[in-house]
Amino acid sequence: MKKIFCAVILIFGLGCFTANSSAPTGSEKLTRMLQVSTLSLLKEGNVRFVEGKSFHPNQEISRRAELAAAGEEPSATILACSDSRDPVELIFDRGVGDLFVVRVAGNVAGLSELATMEYGVTHLGTPLLIVMGHSKCGAVTAAVKGAELHGHLPSLISLIKPAAEKAKNNGPEEECVPRAIELNVWQQVENIFAKSALVREFAAEGKVQIVGAVYDIATGKVQWLGQHPEIDRLLAEAKSDTKVQDAHAAHDATPQAAEPVKATEPAKVEADVPVTPSHAEPAQAQAQYPTAHIKAVRAVKIEEAAPTQATVKTAAAHKTSPH
Numbered sequence: 001m002k003k004i005f006c007a008v009i010l011i012f013g014l015g016c017f018t019a020n021s022s023a024p025t026g027s028e029k030l031t032r033m034l035q036v037s038t039l040s041l042l043k044e045g046n047v048r049f050v051e052g053k054s055f056h057p058n059q060e061i062s063r064r065a066e067l068a069a070a071g072e073e074p075s076a077t078i079l080a081c082s083d084s085r086d087p088v089e090l091i092f093d094r095g096v097g098d099l100f101v102v103r104v105a106g107n108v109a110g111l112s113e114l115a116t117m118e119y120g121v122t123h124l125g126t127p128l129l130i131v132m133g134h135s136k137c138g139a140v141t142a143a144v145k146g147a148e149l150h151g152h153l154p155s156l157i158s159l160i161k162p163a164a165e166k167a168k169n170n171g172p173e174e175e176c177v178p179r180a181i182e183l184n185v186w187q188q189v190e191n192i193f194a195k196s197a198l199v200r201e202f203a204a205e206g207k208v209q210i211v212g213a214v215y216d217i218a219t220g221k222v223q224w225l226g227q228h229p230e231i232d233r234l235l236a237e238a239k240s241d242t243k244v245q246d247a248h249a250a251h252d253a254t255p256q257a258a259e260p261v262k263a264t265e266p267a268k269v270e271a272d273v274p275v276t277p278s279h280a281e282p283a284q285a286q287a288q289y290p291t292a293h294i295k296a297v298r299a300v301k302i303e304e305a306a307p308t309q310a311t312v313k314t315a316a317a318h319k320t321s322p323h
């Protein structure tokens with residue numbers, strides 16, 4: 001069923017196009033579908049984890065061999081805390097090769113973390129970037145309470161300090177740490193937008209959606225925060241920044257380099273195509289669903305950029321598909 005669905009998307013996508021140039025292209029629609037279906041998959045996985053009904057997908061011996069041969073294609077990049085009670089793959093009931101996880105105390109976006117997230121978003125092409133804090137976070141608590149710190153810890157905690165100060169000045173003292181944990185999620189999203197031109201550009205173009213979350217270490221439940229409360233402003237600034245960069249690039253480019261590459265027709269996606277699989281499908285199949293989407297959207301993106309390579313890549317995507 002999934003293979004047929006994937007094939008339908010590709011056949012429709014490669015054969016049709018929308019006349020309105022301002023309308024989303026096929027790959028943009030597919031990316032959006034991928035963002036929705038991946039988030040849905042993670043939410044469903046967390047529900048199973050909370051209820052003690054995890055499937056433990058993609059942990060077979062064959063999965064390791066498959067990924068070693070084909071390379072990794074994770075469906076989401078996740079910035080989370082190193083706390084041992086915060087095991088990301090388990091929380092979302094995912095397996096080997098499913099998530100590109102960056103773990104660091106306080107889930108801060110320092111330079112190494114930014115570089116790693118950039119790799120996940122721009123090189124591996126994950127359409128989702130999740131910044132996830134957790135309850136009773138020691139790093140955030142240290143920032144709030146002004147704990148005495150040694151070694152390299154002060155530089156790490158300094159990245160959390162703005163959120164801690166905001167939390168202290170905004171609400172009851174007894175809820176200061178939980179408030180700081182949530183504000184720290186947004187603080188790190190702001191750091192990503194401020195310091196990573198690559199992720200900022202991908203976000204502005206809709207290639208990645210950045211979502212906040214807080215994990216409750218006692219219940220196992222993930223509280224989904226959605227996008228940053230001021231996401232419109234952040235994206236507007238990012239788009240403006242991208243336009244400035246584009247203008248500079250166009251000015252600097254030679255006429256030959258500036259020659260646009262002729263793209264093939266963008267894909268058309270039926271509006272009523274289901275984003276998530278039918279609940280009548282086996283539950284285990286749902287847990288493995290996004291891989292076909294990822295391969296499909298990448299195949300279409302490649303087709304738009306370089307028609308001659310796309311045929312090869314599309315065929316390769318089908319060949320390596322586990323479905």
Ligand SMILES: [Zn+2]
Pocket residue numbers: 081082083105106107134136137138139140
């Ligand atoms: Zn923590």
